[in-house]
Amino acid sequence: MGKERREQGHLERKKRVVKKRKISLEELKAFVEAHQDAFLREIAAHFDCAVPPVWVALKQIKVTLKKTTSFKEQNPEKVAEFLDILDNLKDLPIVYIDETGIDLYFYRPYARAPRGEKVYEKISGRRFERTSIVTGQVDGEFITPMVYKESMTSDFFMKWFKTQLLPALKTSHVIVMGNASFHPKNILDELCIQDKHFFLPLPPYSPDLNPIKQV
Known part of the structure; x- marks a missing residue:
């Protein structure tokens, strides 16, 4: 019909x-x-x-x-103080320090299929190896990068700081890093003074002030 x-x-x-x-x-x-x-x-x-x-x-x-996002907990006064100190030290080169990790296991969470059809995939529930790196950055260039598979600790960080980073800085620098628990500020400050550097921690909750975070 x-x-x-x-x-x-x-x-x-x-x-x-x-x-x-x-x-x-x-x-x-x-x-x-x-x-x-x-x-x-x-x-x-x-x-x-x-x-x-x-x-x-x-x-x-x-x-x-x-x-552009920032943390609600960020203190504007401490940020202003940090930026003011940085401006007063503008004649010195700045080395920014950061640590990051990369998981060696990836999977694609989405897939395409005809409408009404589901897509299934099996993924592993095991934890996979994580590779991490600690490095410095001066004028956009990375210096003394170190790859590691252990968990970062104060001893591990200090060993890298003393044996790799400091020897690579031939002139006075402003050394900027975050407030991680494995960054012993007092010891780092003393080491910087000995080598004629200026130690400047980031304000709390202020990763946006570290350019290396944008890489």
Whole structure:
């Protein structure tokens, strides 16, 4: 029956009605300024349109996606004090120090499949080896990197600091690092004074002030 009706021209495919609305660039700019963290779909809903026109309009007004985060616990006064000290020592090169780790086991958490079909994959529940690195950075260049598989401890860090980092600094530097428990500040400060360096810990909750974190 359906085939006969199609052959006789009784059935016609309904055309999809696409909602189009021209977005005011001035209104868009004002909305984005007031809702900087809005998702594209939220902006589209506000202007009663689809997502693609929003994306095009944002490019027209040269708005890009960006967001800088910091910890709520960060103390603005201590940050200002840190930056002031750093400014007073601006004639000295700065070496930033950081430690980070890399897991050697990866898996892809998502996969594509036809609608309605599920995708299954078995992954290991075992803990895999973790490789870590401690390094310094001066003017964007890494110095004395050391790869290790042990857990970082004060003794381990101090050995690297005394036998690798300090000998690599031929002139006076400002040495900046975070507030990890394995950074014994008093001992580090004494070692820096002996070698004519300036030890400057980061303010608490302020990894954003360490450029090496952005690498």
